[in-house]
Amino acid sequence: MATNVKSSTPANNVGHADRHWLLQSVGLTAVVIVLAVIFTIINPRFATLANLANVMTQASHYIIIAVAMTFVITSAGIDLSVGSVLALVTVIGFAFIKSGMNPALAVAIMFALGAVIGAFTGTLIALVKIPPFIATLGMMVSLRGLALLHSAGTMHFGLPETLTWLGQGKVFGVPVPVIIAMTVAVVGAWLFNHTKFGLYVRAIGGNREAARLAGVPVNLIEILVYSLMGLVTAIGGLVMIARIDSTQATIGTSIEIHIIAAVIIGGTSLFGGRGTIYGTVLGAVLLSMMTNALVIAGVDNFWQLVIMGIVVLLAVAINNLRENRIPVFSSLMRRSR
Amino acid sequence: MSSDLEGVREVLRVAELTKNYGGLKAMDSISFAVNRGEVMALVGDNGAGKSTLVKALSGAQPPDSGQILINGQPIELRSPRDADDAGIGCIHQSLGLVDALNVPENVFLGRELQRKRFGFLPELDHASMRAKTVELLERFGVNVSSLNKPVVKLSGGQRQSIAISRLLLQDVSLVIMDEPMAALGVDEGQRVMDLVSTMRDEGISIFIISHNLEHVFQIADRIAVLKNGRLVDVVETATTSRDAVIKMITFGSAN
């Protein structure tokens, strides 16, 4: 019998990558560049080096948190509680620091708290079988309540310089938050494409039962995914409060929509199984560019919210279209071929 | 396989396996044995309890009561890992592939090859898994146009071959297949049959479920018939007619 097993180029051996996915990343990169050119033509101020550094700095905590959200969404989950986790973790951390605790210890506590909260959410989903949407919705409300109980009406500010450096410092002219975000992205991409953990996350999102039958510890992986989400949200929160040198109980409200949008625009499937960290980073940069351009153009804050919501819905619609999930469109597409 | 087990004639024995779904007895005190190196077929109507039995033997869904012995040793199969460790390989009716993963990722899921990055960080060894997958598929003479494609884009026969390739990575003494020829073309079905023969020749015992009696009579040494969760009988293929088996499937007895 004839064998015809094509071995493709070694460069192509990224875990999940096939040509479709590669093309999509190239496409998204092109969109980012074209948008940048358009924004610059409309308002030359956009292209100044200072503004671009500003855009990237503002994008950094979104990039960080969205990298973890890519794992969650690829596992066929969702996490609506990231904004509340960010608020609770930062107000508690900030209060510890202001009370004279060693900043390093306070940061360690923030990270641990984020991971523990995430593990709890993951347990609700994996073992108590509460659907991710509902479980994280409940956590979103409860944790926001806890943050408010802890410091309603209080604006914390005045971090030690060692910490503000994380948000405001520069190394060889590159903002530190951008360096942290890129590090998180590179480590995230490695985890996603080159480790057992990443493979299991994709397997669970693709077909939970098949993964279980293959011997994947599905519940453990799911709990770990949400723990990672909590931990990384704390990292993103630290970078955010270091940059603005303040926090309060309402910080991060509706940040989840921004994060989820970045992941979906990046090309990660809302239905689970397939995702891309590179796309997520581009998605986050794209959103920040858009927000920045709207601000420079003087668009009203409330209109920005309206536009952000529409962008999210559009991104999901395009995602569905791409995966032939909309019957009307897929039959139209078939006919037009 | 270790040589001290060669003396044990029965690779698998089940005793009084029972499973209830609510009020429904999907398995009702089922007892039989599979001998070393034999191909045993399991037949029965839709809903007879065949897949329920397979799930009990693969650790996917433990029975309510009853005993399972592997190579004469009682064993508890609480998870697919347990079955794996006991040398039982299983292909489920739904194939158990993850559509979104590519070919090597599916073949190696649950038993990945790893290497150390920087000498200490464990990471997937994509290159070795690819190479090994190519080798396995070539052994079957299987056409898979691209290993990088998610397997959702492959044909039924190709998917079946991938599911079977998974088994060959494992040190199996018993392979269980739940309707491996269903939804396959004539050629592809025959290729799976050839594969079953090859595995038998390598000394692997096979427990195969099929609705296709032609296949069953071609490949099996013995046939177990299930009806409404009960074992009707186990018969020798050589001394039984196809009509008798059909009667057992439909009426629960040969006469």
Ligand SMILES: Nc1ncnc2c1ncn2[C@@H]1O[C@H](COP(=O)(O)OP(=O)(O)OP(=O)(O)O)[C@@H](O)[C@H]1O
């Ligand atoms: N998870 C479940 N919950 C409730 N009832 C079930 C479940 N799985 C199977 N059953 C029932 O148990 C009985 C046996 O099912 P099983 O899947 O073992 O049949 P089968 O012999 O494999 O049938 P087929 O030839 O159609 O694959 C059926 O009546 C089925 O409806």
Ligand SMILES: [Mg+2]
């Ligand atoms: Mg069945």
